[in-house]
Amino acid sequence: MKRLTFFFVAALALVISSCQKPKVQYSGNPLFDDKPLTADPAVLVYKDTLYLFTGSDETVPGKEGFVMKKWYVFSTPDMVNWTNHGVKLTVEDFDWAAHNAFAGHCVENHGKFWWYVPMVVKDTTLIKNEGFAMGVAVADHPLGPYKDASGKPIICDTTANSIPLNIDPAVNVDDDGQVYMYWGSWNEARYVKLKDNMIETDGPVHTVEAKNFFEAPWIHKKGDTYYLSYAAHYPSTTEYSTSKSITGPWEYQGVINDTIHNSPTNHQAIVTFKGQDYMFYHNAASTTGGPFRRSVCVDKIEYDENGLMKKVVRTTTGVPAVE
Template sequence: MKRLLFPLLIACSTPFSLVAEETAETRGNPIVTDLFTADPCPMVHGDTLYIYTGHDEQTEEGKGFVMNDWYCFSTQDMVTYEKHGPLLSWKDFSWSKGDAFASHVIEHEGKFFWFVSIRHKDVKVHEGFAIGVAVSDRPTGPFKDAIGKALITDETPNSVVLNIDPAVYIDDDGQAYLFWGSWNAGRWVKLKDSLLELDGEVQTLEADHFFEAPFVHKKGETYYLTYASHYPSTTEYSTSKSITGPWTYGGVIHDLLPKSETNHQGIVEFKGQTYFVYHNAQLPGGTVFRRSLCVDKLEYQEDGSIKKVVRTTTSVPKVE
């Protein structure tokens, strides 16, 4: 695809610790300035970082989320990004009727699995959202519905009122887990090796202050569960020595965002650095329903606890 270099945009300073840093080569936050992007999921494949996002299409004056498709942005140096997409839409799922909310992409056995939260056109016991999965042989597609039906719906035993924000983690032993949830209710379930079937009963996620947007990563022997807390949302975290818990509360790592009531994060290690990938609403015309992709550093204390993220208007330095 054509390589696009988005213009650097320096967001207005706010009382919420946005810091403008002087660096030789930085991208600028937000990362993407030619459309509104939200709910990022980072994934490393080879020497490239891929960040998959939703797409906010609401007008500046409008209310409510308008989201129809998903994009991807790839980089090898954290400064120059290539735009891919839209790569997938709710229309690619015959059983869906709209609302392309948060998603998660993971590589497994040479294929790329895109877990999405979209509204089901037939099943509506609660809010009618379901989790589906698309698959591709390449990180930028083409993707297609992998099973022709939803993986999780309102009718799934022990599902939640709002089945959104899927996140998949594959443990060291190869066992895959799907996490999701919203409205203060989180869930997890084992997946079969195909990633296309549940492997057992849906379990309740017990984590202090959980609201939505679960994401799991591991450092050393410790599992970190990050998630949005309360509403408007901060990002908080808990830790465990097991992917299935119990989870010990760790604290707030990302403060409330000006103009954006949602907080949705992904954490990724790339070329020896750890990054906190999120959205804000700092582009001109940005609102609660018009958000923008950002990247900043994630750092740990010596005891393994996560330092609070310092938001910047520059993003992170170039890497080789």
């Protein structure tokens, strides 16, 4: 009888213990619904915290066209609990800029944080095509405060070998310290070296050959392989190519994110955080979402045994918490 009692008590304790295990928390997708609306994610990791930089769609429901005037910063220690730090940069922070706060990218170098952003210029003598130019703001911390680092654009319509729509900068500091800026849209991609000061080009603008490229370049490195991901076609999928050099040549590898319902744009950011690989992107699934009212999401990225990226499985649950 004592033995039966012992086993009963042990089994009961096991049941109670299993019931008391904490429930796994997930981020949910979209991350922030529509307060605020977010688009065009960029991410960086700093001191065990992931920082998310986004644009903001302000077009009212039912209207067409992008209305974008400002950029936000969010942070998380665990992929689930997010802090909205509010607007950290606006068009008005650049004396040379007129409007259109499109997709940017923030990178750490020299102990500072450099936020590269495209906007339409005020100076009509710099407008030969669509008028977009790319500048940079700098801060001592990912949360700012940010200020215009040079007082003028780095790339604009009048730059030799620029493109009709100079948007979507992606800046990387390579292993040897050399800085590269990629950008592109309307089926054309470019890269240029930047000087160590992070605000001037160093040499000519180069043309990038990447199959199906449309816009939104992003480069990350895993092992000794560089991955160039980008929006392809329009409406856009996300596709990618690989190389052993940050400047290519690029070998096409395939699709990693299919077209998105009600959002012809598809803009990704890929990062490793606390041992897991993630892809941030946007969709139009918020309560008031649409092609010009987008919201940032996140799901896992996985690689096969050959180091090739598998297609992202998009979810509404998002990703689980990490420690």
